[in-house]
Amino acid sequence: MSETRRRSILTAFTGAALGTGLVGGQAVAAPRTTAATTAACPTVPVIPATRRTPFVTNTDLYRDPQYTEGTHYARRYKRQARTDADLAASHPFTRTTVLALHGGGIEPGTSEIALGIAGYDPATLAPVVPVPPDGRAVHDYWMFEGLLGTPTGPGDPSNSDLHITSTRCDDLVALSMAGGSANVISVHGCNVDQLKQTVPQGPGIPNPAVDSVLVGGLNATFKALLIQELGLANITAYDGDLVPALAGTDPDNPCNRGLLRQGAQLELTLGLRKSMFGTFTRPGRPGSTTAKFGHFVNACRSAIHQMEQRTDQAHY
Template identity: 80%
Template sequence: MTETRRRSVLTAFAGAALGTGLAGGQAVAAPRATASTTAACPTVPVIPATGRNPFVTNTDLYRHPQYEEGTAYARRYKRQARTDADLAAAHPFTRTTVLALHGGGIEPGTSEIALGIAGYNPADLTPVTPVPPNNWSTHDYWMFEGLLGSGNSAMHITSTRCDDLVALSMAGGSANVISVHGCDVDDLKPVPPGPGTPGRPGIANPAADSVLVGGLSTVFKGYLREELGLAGFTTYDGDDVPSLAGTDPDNPCNRGLLRAGAQLELTNGLRRSMFGDFSRAGRPGSTTDVFRRFVPACRKAIHRMEQRTDQAHH
């Protein structure tokens, strides 16, 4: 059985458990109509497609005959095996999931950075940091990656419209979720209002190699900004750029058990500085010292989150 076929079968089983159907070998989420269900699992907004992006949700993309998994895009994930058969001690399941919703050629570098934050070498997927002596765990991850030579931006699905069942189930089963994204430095700048446009707030002179730290978890944001700052990185609070703040409850970073997570928006300049070869083939094996400073800072922030007493029961 091929890897793609195996994923389709697993997704079908997940769809059967969640009350979904199949279209073109992919699970299609069924409407969630009751008030109690909507409160527990926010629905994906029904927003029409645009000229820039013909797809509203992941399911729209998965159904499209011209976009084949394994050729146009890939989904990679790791859900670690955890067992607790001990009556005398607790062995908690993985508490953190790392997402890269726009990996590969969509927001270049985010796949490799997400793998590093999860604790894996992007070149060969081996764990890069053993648990001893610092007790930093490896984490689950899920990535959607554009594989085309060009035109990958057409597969950019807005985070709040992500309806991939595996991605949402992994986020929903974790206490902490951190989502890695890429932006241009101009995306952080304010836009003054003009005729027919309200404008938008932003950062007056953002550094070209900076990171915007968002999400609904103020604690997680604080840890990330503190650790990244100590590692020499310029960070901004996501609240300064509401359009990239990652504060929508439907954003997968906020769909964990605690309903509040973190989102990183790395500028193109910062991402490029993390790799000696910024091509898709070159990135995994050419990480730089910048990458090796950024990743441990994020991992330490995650470790601090997981050691909090208010997460002891998760």
């Protein structure tokens, strides 16, 4: 049975029942310079334009017979194997999970960025460098991705129809992975107009609509480390509190549903996301990452590494 079929069956049963490598704290992610494929996305079967209201939850979407997993949307995840059978010593459990709740064509670029932060090559899904025995060079990840093509006429379904508000995410695998991690970092794409209204601007202050990221979440320490490391990588990062609607402070946000009940959220402008890829299409992005991509994911990985080394996380 295929993985996709298995997940679909599990989802149906659930619904019925419920009613880059790291060395010394730094990751190495070589930029890609080879030409990326520009082939068009595969043709997606037409969906009757009968739904005009957003899906309320993931379960709402999964139950809709007009949408098929593996054709219209996909879920991908990676959970590291962890074992502690040692009576004399303690071995760490998973400490960090990276999420892309609106990946694929919903908020383009977030899937690839999440994979990079987790320590994987977006094109091959292989670890960027050999994983050391403690597994710390890689992190767990979960992604929900839109696979729909560009609408060709009025009423045609689009990837934006698949956008589930973060606080409404009820995918049990996503929530279980977040809930079992000390640190959760969620990657999103934002509307630049939302930043222009509230982020400070003026002489010497970059236009927030270009190559910037809003760092939110309830974990103030994690936020500060991310802003610090992104700044060292020459990436403009703002505190999410400047834009309350994108601050990621709702306790129901999956980034705040980890073991500590507080995490981090990244809202990347379209300009920043585009600068990370030579070809900004769904088939082209994985194989065309730029130097900016490496700088960004390495900065995030450095912040994660510092979080995991804190004494208050030693028992996880």
